[in-house]
Amino acid sequence: MSNSHKSKLMLPVIALSLMTVISAVASLNVALPAIARDLGASQTQLTWIVDAYTVIFAGLLLLSGSLGDRFGRKWFLSIGLILYAIASSLGLFAASTEQLIGIRILMGVGAAFIMPSTLSIITSSFEKEERPKAISVWVGVAGGGAVIGLFGTAFLMRYFSWHSFFALNLSLAIVSLCGTLMVIPESREIARPPLDILGGLLSVVAVGALVLGIIEGPDQGWNSRITIGGIAIGVAALIGFVMRELRVEHPLLDPRLFKNRGFSSGSLSITVQFFGQFGFIFVGLQYLQFVAGFSPWGAAVHLLPMPFIVLPASRLSGYLSGKLPQKYLGSAGLAIFGLGLFIFSRMSLTFNYTHFLIGLFCFGFGMAMAAVPATTAITNSLPIEKQGVASAVNDTAREFGSALGIAVLGAALTNTYTNAMVTATVGLPPEIAAKIQNSLAFVQQTPAPQLRDKFHQLAATGLNAFHDGVSLAMTIAAVVALTGAILVLIIAPKERSTSI
Numbered sequence: 001m002s003n004s005h006k007s008k009l010m011l012p013v014i015a016l017s018l019m020t021v022i023s024a025v026a027s028l029n030v031a032l033p034a035i036a037r038d039l040g041a042s043q044t045q046l047t048w049i050v051d052a053y054t055v056i057f058a059g060l061l062l063l064s065g066s067l068g069d070r071f072g073r074k075w076f077l078s079i080g081l082i083l084y085a086i087a088s089s090l091g092l093f094a095a096s097t098e099q100l101i102g103i104r105i106l107m108g109v110g111a112a113f114i115m116p117s118t119l120s121i122i123t124s125s126f127e128k129e130e131r132p133k134a135i136s137v138w139v140g141v142a143g144g145g146a147v148i149g150l151f152g153t154a155f156l157m158r159y160f161s162w163h164s165f166f167a168l169n170l171s172l173a174i175v176s177l178c179g180t181l182m183v184i185p186e187s188r189e190i191a192r193p194p195l196d197i198l199g200g201l202l203s204v205v206a207v208g209a210l211v212l213g214i215i216e217g218p219d220q221g222w223n224s225r226i227t228i229g230g231i232a233i234g235v236a237a238l239i240g241f242v243m244r245e246l247r248v249e250h251p252l253l254d255p256r257l258f259k260n261r262g263f264s265s266g267s268l269s270i271t272v273q274f275f276g277q278f279g280f281i282f283v284g285l286q287y288l289q290f291v292a293g294f295s296p297w298g299a300a301v302h303l304l305p306m307p308f309i310v311l312p313a314s315r316l317s318g319y320l321s322g323k324l325p326q327k328y329l330g331s332a333g334l335a336i337f338g339l340g341l342f343i344f345s346r347m348s349l350t351f352n353y354t355h356f357l358i359g360l361f362c363f364g365f366g367m368a369m370a371a372v373p374a375t376t377a378i379t380n381s382l383p384i385e386k387q388g389v390a391s392a393v394n395d396t397a398r399e400f401g402s403a404l405g406i407a408v409l410g411a412a413l414t415n416t417y418t419n420a421m422v423t424a425t426v427g428l429p430p431e432i433a434a435k436i437q438n439s440l441a442f443v444q445q446t447p448a449p450q451l452r453d454k455f456h457q458l459a460a461t462g463l464n465a466f467h468d469g470v471s472l473a474m475t476i477a478a479v480v481a482l483t484g485a486i487l488v489l490i491i492a493p494k495e496r497s498t499s500i
Contacts, residue, residue, distance in 0.1 A: 023149020080113025
């Protein structure tokens with residue numbers, strides 16, 4: 001294969017590798033009601049099934065970005081895709097929530113190898129004038145790829161069980177691996193400074209413990225040892241990470257970089273965008289199935305316009321970022337994004353597609369407008385030989401935002417539903433009451449004999465409680481997005497960032 005032909009195929013291969021990772025963050029969400037019914041998973045366990053992947057992914061990104069810089073980005077991308085394929089193969093046979101969570105952790109390790117390599121290959125292998133265009137494609141896939149994965153999983157679930165989710169990811173990983181080995185050039189940092197292994201471990205503990213405390217709060221109680229301990233350990237590890245990085249000669253992430261207003265505002269914007277995006281996907285897909293009553297396929301079809309909004313809007317944003325500074329383009333994008341989330345928060349028990357579509361347009365368009373200038377600001381802040389670290393920071397902001405969004409919005413949903421159902425199940429046998437309080441899926445199944453007299457009332461109460469939880473979760477996401485828009489407007493520099 002000629003070098004020119006390889007060069008033309010590089011971006012599609014990178015985009016497919018990225019879609020492999022992004023689709024797994026989002027597309028399992030469409031299968032959550034089926035998993036809840038099949039495995040008896042509680043609402044908290046559903047959150048862990050989704051977030052176990054994201055927590056490991058986010059925690060390892062800084063370390064894996066540095067390792068890719070040191071040992072070779074193509075090599076690390078290939079190893080990540082192999083791990084991913086192995087985990088996906090195991091997922092085809094998952095038979096319990098514990099197995100499923102363990103498989104998702106292994107997938108998260110593979111994803112942490114893959115994602116920073118994709119963006120750092122772009123910034124180290126593409127010519128300077130081609131990078132903004134390539135980054136806009138990368139951003140478009142990062143945003144729209146999630147819904148494409150959802151659609152693929154939902155289509156498979158029309159004919160197969162929820163295990164088909166893993167078949168889709170296995171196929172994507174194998175094709176991406178073949179393309180990587182054939183067309184991606186090797187690149188690495190010339191200097192090889194010592195690795196900050198302790199800093200990498202502290203980053204994993206910080207993200208994992210914080211999310212643990214937030215997810216377990218509604219189930220264990222906000223004053224329980226596991227909740228308070230998890231949050232306390234996470235905060236302590238985060239402080240320890242910052243102190244470590246300030247002192248070590250070759251840090252994974254130098255906290256002083258955040259003095260750069262473009263870098264800090266870009267990181268903030270990315271975190272806020274993915275907090276809202278994946279929090280919405282986690283909560284919204286359950287609303288579409290549990291409350292609106294759609295099948296997995298029907299729920300995915302209602303999200304199908306998303307990539308057709310995000311992909312062209314990302315190209316427009318790539319053009320506008322050369323004309324407008326992040327301060328204005330990025331903050332306006334976050335404000336529109338927040339408006340979409342607020343529209344979602346006003347969805348009723350009776351599904352209105354026009355209302356939903358307006359929210360979806362604002363949500364997708366705003367995210368695309370904010371994402372390109374934010375990503376460019378981050379990558380512009382480091383020299384080309386450190387693009388693995390810049391990519392990892394960008395990706396860490398994304399995945400930390402995703403993990404936090406799923407945890408916080410999932411906790412808001414779980415807490416609202418559980419509190420309402422505790423009152424509604426007074427007088428029922430404890431074992432049955434616990435199942436009802438843990439999952440709406442149990443209420444929507446054929447009732448046990450003990451429930452027949454109260455079944456319709458419990459089902460109605462459960463729907464209302466779940467709907468209220470969705471509304472609260474989307475309101476929180478909207479407030480976070482609008483706060484982020486204000487902060488970006490204040491922090492971001494007025495200068496344009498047009499190249500890397």
